[in-house]
Amino acid sequence: MKRHFLAASLLLSAATSFGAGYQINLEGLRQVAMGGTGTAWPWDASTIFYNPGGLVRLKGIQAYTSVSLIMPYTAYGNQVNSGMNPTSVSSQPQTFTPFNVYIGGPVQENSRIALGLGIYTPAGNGLKWDDNWLGKYLVQSITLKAVCFQPTISYRVSDFLAVGAGFVYGTGSLDFSQAMPVHGQLGPGHDDGQAKLHGAADGVGFNIGAQFKLSEQLQFGLTYRSQVNMSISGGSANFKVPASLRDSFPNTRFDSQLPLPQVVSIGVGYRTGPWTLQLDLNYTGWNSFDSLRFNFEKHTSSLHNVHAPRHYHNTFTPRIGATYKINKVVAVMAGGAYDVTPVPNGFVSPELPDANRIVASCGVSVKPLPRFTILAAFESTTTVKRAATYDFGGFNGTYQTIAYTPGVGIYYNF
């Protein structure tokens, strides 16, 4: 009978993934400023990410770096829980600084072969709620970070066709905390239990692309970025629980897998006079997540592996952008995208309150010296207000996320 007295379930809601909310599309500032388009046109060395096939189109070796500041806020409102005061709560301010470094280009002038290395951050985001908010038993805070290293080779088959391929090594981390519904004498809000998970993740994948140059005016791109299965091995899971439950929730190690999804992109770019227009379409393979697991090294009657079913949809994201070259020195960019959420209703958790995103962006490039360019971009991402449920955790509400992301960068042509 003893076991009946010890159990207290741990509801790791585990909607955790490098899901839509954590995927940040900030791998190149000029592309960011044009709504995230860039599959067709090899603007600069950041094409290592956007289309490895375009690298060989560069004039020479280029060194590129940029950094952005993401300042995301998510608001949560719930009519039915007026115990919350105020009825709309906002996540706590946090700033993340995803960065990119690219170096590469044709090995010699007019060479058919280009080599390069890209270091970029496809995910670097988080959400931190008040420790005592209504959804604390699902999530108090979460941070997911990933940095990818991509050595790349690009080959010019002909003036018309260039191809490229990169090997992707991703490394990252997960930090997650949630309150546990076991408490001592002081009660909830005073001595709640707490679970804290921390793990380092890594995985490999590839990024391949083809760049088609019909003319100086019209270019196409096609890329495939494979899934990068970021696996956590030997992460630490620590539990703060009342003393009598210490044996039920031993601190332990855990394994998990947090995949970055595969993406197919096609793009077209058209230049006329000072204008360049771009159109991209991303098809993201979210449905490869059929479930998410946390496997703990130690098990007790209370501590079991966590297995959360996921039913993400694959999504299409249309993107559009334009550049207007004012003169030889200055160009301005603007664009937008509509990023459809992969998360169906019933699976919208406060860790990842995802919704359809409206992206609007703008930017400027300034070339003060012939070999040197300065970039600046600004992106605003707003989700539509989404009233949704998270059935696994019996949680519902209305969410809205807004993120303003300024970024600056430079590149130098050798």
Place this chain on the structure above:
Amino acid sequence: MRKIYIIAAVAFTFAACKPSVKISAPVSPGSATFTNYLAIGNSLTAGYADNTLYLTGQINSYPQRLFEQFSMITGDRGAKGPFIQPLLHGNDGYPGAKLIMGVSTNTCTGTSSLGPMSVPNYVADPLDANVYVSPVNNGQINNIGVPGIRIADYIVPGYASIFNPYAARFYADPAGTPMKELKTMVNNLYPTFFTFWLGANDVLGYASNGGQGRGADSAAPVFGDFYNPNDITPTYVFEKLYDSALKIASSTGASGALINIPDITSIPAFTTIPADGLFLVRQSQADSLNAFWHTSFPDISFKIGHNLFIIQDNAGQTRQAVPGELIILSSSILNNITCQGWGSYTPILKGSVLTTDEIQFIRTATARFNDFIEKEALKYNLAYVDMFTYLKTVAGGIAYNGIDYTAQYVSGGAFSLDGVHLTPRGYALVANEIIKTINAKYHSTIPYADVNRYNGVIFP
């Protein structure tokens, strides 16, 4: 370069504006008036938990939660305080000790384990024996829930003074009947809204005593109008008295909600010890038991693994339990199973077992009573809260605002350590289910209570 400055300025401007999803639906009373709220009921209404009544249990009763939510209605038709409950002073239990989680040592196995136990060195708070006097002049009390009270008790004269110390604490006339008391309370408060949750004890007494009374709708009074608490109240008595009490409760023209009787057979007090809870790890144990029983009871057999307990049926006959039969949870029964060979060498006594036919009587009576309660709700045009179905759903497992609830004893979260009554969290869930039904019936928009703020089981 100027453009960069502009962009930076724009960025900082935007960063200052956060999203907000304030959902400000007006809190409306709909067609009901919640100004004066009266809660009528039994232990579940009183805030009884952990096998006793104590202060923090009362403070976390569902009527208290309802009052708080009703007071969020602005204007004339929102609930107005004070909400008077006949509060005790002590937190260890009245008149007996409450159950808490603690480490105790089993007397025969010598092993220590964490589990429910009575408050050690319990001493009743001397103030709790005093008669409760309402701080409001006319003797206003808003929660008149009396632990243990049945519908059948409503016409028993002297019920408070003779049978029920909880009623005796605050009844204006302990020598009168509960029906008369209800009339007094209704006259004092003049409720505009009431909740009425009675009837569970009309079957629970039978169940808690292992079906050792009359279950087949055939009970007769033992004297006067008093029925043996081990009997299931006869249907005609239940219906007549329920209707009389409801007539009084609604005599002011108040709106209200009738809450039906939960499924007693799905609560932890009856589901924690399964019929096949005898677990044998060695073949030699099975062999010894088979040898022990073989001569007189050739049908009884044991094997390694789960085995059905040996029980005494209603007629006192020894047999092996049938799957689905229920063993009543108590620390003494657990101890007898572990230490005294109950269920293996000695049958579990009939007073601790609900056999298949007894379970059927309980279910039949509950269904009959609930049918009647539903009809009454229709007749008096009141909200009908199907707590039978809701608590069964909770017992089967629900997630609510990130917490899992089940009927698992101790860890389930909704049921307190007595396995019958609820934790503060469980009572808040109940309050929200009642609010849901009230909102549907009266087209009101009363917000739900924040269940996560309240205690579940406290762990040392």
